[in-house]
Amino acid sequence: MNYGTTVDLTKIQLDNRKLYPYQEAATENLNEYFDLENPTSPQNGLLVMPTGSGKTFTAVNWLLQSAVSRGYKVIWFAHRKDLIEQATYSFIHRAPILLNYGIKKFSIMPISGEHYSMSQASKSDVYVCSIQSAASKNGLRFIKNMLGTKGKEKVVVVIDEAHHAVMPSFRKILDKITKLNKNRVFLGLTATPTRMQESEQMRLYKMFDCFKDVEKAKINKDNPKFIYEVKLKDLITNGTLASPKYQRIETNLIGNVEFDIDKKDEEYYEKYGELSEKIKDQLANSAYRNKIIVDEYIKNRDKYGKTLVFAVNKNHAYTLDQEFKKAFKEKNLDITSEYCISGDNNNQEKINEFKSKKDGVFINVQILTEGSDVPDIQTVFLTRQTNSESLLMQMIGRGLRGKVAGGTETLNVVDFHDTWEKFKFWLDPKFIIDGLTGDSDPGSKPGKMVSIPWDVTMDIYSRMVANVTSKSNSPIVPNGWYSVVDDDGEDYRIIVFDNQLESYKSIEYNIDKIDGNTNAMDLIKRYFILEESIPNEHNIEQLIRYI
Structure with missing residues (x-):
């Protein structure tokens, strides 16, 4: 499908999911908060919903029903390719609800370095746009064309991952x-609206009108007003989402030897x-x-129950399915195994069959195909390691449906872990799950290192490979980061790993000795003694400039 053209809504399959009570409450609050009938001034607001709660789906549903149906243009900004594609997909497959308003045609255009360009933006109803594309000197030239006549009268601007909105690039565009x-509507979406520096925290709150009285904002900083807020732990507590339980299985397979x-x-890995x-x-x-994977399920059949297995590739999905079938037959177990790969004609039939069973395994490569939601997944097997945070969250998220939503009370996340010398897989599922279920500490002081809260975990992981050069086979765990400003005035995080902590503390202790003549290699040679702890030189340069 060409997303950059007008589509016939009568030929698009509707994503007909029903909104959960908290999503309905968010929608009602959005309608009460924003005046889309007779706007007379700029309107700003922040919607706070956690990862896994359907934040994108909720916002897209509201925008289509309340904004696009009234003739509004929507410009949705995101900072990652996967977020752009996720939002575009959601708009396309929810758009048929516009038929209820007599609208039969709908146009949408994703804009990024891998999609359409800003110069092509002119007549679409919705743009899902990379912030990097729009904020460039060339991109800013085409904002006027993007709005068009319709957008100059009615426009809703959305910023996904809105805790980044204080960055200069976002502010330029806004x-x-x-x-x-002058009457534009500005909606921010975020899982947790925190910033590492208090000044930026206040700026974020003010951008989204989180205080009625701006003059008293600092006094009331702990009580910001959001359009709507729901916390992940509340959704787990009330049974909307399942509580994930993590387990690592060491395969003891050493890749560079085997x-x-x-x-x-x-x-290929470097690229x-x-x-x-x-x-x-x-x-x-x-x-x-493969035997380790199959035996793990058989030994814990009662515990794991209905299990979704994410395979390494298509070949693995087929091979693993054969191994499961063989083992079940040999042990005379009344359990089924099935696999699903893209391109097969009978995928939906297989999925429906799996839905009807109380246990068994279902193997696929990445995420299940459209319309294939299986609510009562008890266990997810991760048989592949990945550095893609979006892929990992999609895999875990497939089993997070809670009891209230027709799912399960808990989700077993079983991670099959290999050892690699030449390849570093930084993304640790345990760390992700700890972030999902644990409490975070959003407070910090300017330039100080803090423990890692969930709201920026994904952003951190996207930078981890560039932050450390390690020749160690042992796990490297992020401990915190320094929040600084880079050469372009953009927010930048220097990640600190456990094996670097003492070195950075020594730098802090001797901070008065750092001046304009200090260079990065001086600090690295002086403080980072262990070879496996050596940081990226660029990061130390940024830290020196900030100091």
Whole structure:
């Protein structure tokens, strides 16, 4: 489907999910908060919903029903490719609800370095736009064209992951749009609206009118007003979402010993942060490793129940399915195994069959196909490691449906972990799940290091590979970060790992000795003694400039 053109809504399959009570409450609050009938001034507001709660779906549903149906143009900004594609998909497949308002045609355009360009933006109803594309010097030139006549009269601007909105790039765009439309509506979406520096925290709250009396904002900083807020722990407590329980299974498979890894495989990993197809096939065909996966399920059948298995690749999905079937037959177990890969004609039939069963395993490669939601998943098997935070969250999220929503009380997340010398998989599912279920500490002082809260975990992981050079095989765990400002005035985090902590503390202790003549290599040689703890030189340069 070409998302950059007008689509016939009568030919699009509707995403007909019903809104949960908290999503309905969020929608009602959005309608009460924003005046879309007769706007007479700029309107700003922040919607706070946690990861896994359907924040995008809720916002898209409201925008279509309350804004697009009234002739509003929508400009949705995000800072990552996966977020752009997720929102675009959600708009397309929810858009048929516009048929209820007599609207049969709908146009949407994703804009980024991998989609359409800002110069092509002119007549779409909705734009889902990369902030990098829009905030560039060239991109800002086309904001006026993007709004068009309709947008100069009626426009809703959305910022996904709105805790980034205080960055200069976002503010440039908002200022430009506000000059063109004095009555624009500004909606921020975020899981937790925190910033690491108090000054930025206050700026974020003021941007979204979280205080009635701006003059008293600092006094009331702990009581901001949001359009609507629901916390993840509340959704787990009330049974809307399942409580994830993590378990790591060490395969004791050492990749560089077991497999044939050459220069091309290393180059592929350097470029994409993932294993090459050749290595994936070697993993898929490892009888030793597949036996560990199958035996783990059989030994814990009653505990794991209905299990969704995420395989390494298509070959692995097929091979693993055969191993499960063989083992079930040999042990005379009344359990079924099935696999699903993209392109097969009978996928939906297989999924429906799995839905009807009380246990068994269902194997797929990444995420299940459209319309394939299985609410009562008890266990997710992660048989592949990944550096993609969105993929990991999608895999875990497939089993997070709670009892109230027709799912389960708890979700077992079983992580099959291999050891690699040449490839570093920074993304630790346990860390993600701890962030989902634990309480975070959002407070910090300017330039000080703090423990990592959930709201920025995903952003941190996107930077981790560039933050440390390690030759160690032992796990490297992030401990915190320094929040600084880079050369372009943008927010930047220097991540600190456990094995670097003492070195950074020594730098803090000797901060008075750092001046304009200090260079990065001086500090690295002086304080970072262990080879596996050496940080990225660029990060130390940024820290020196900030100091």
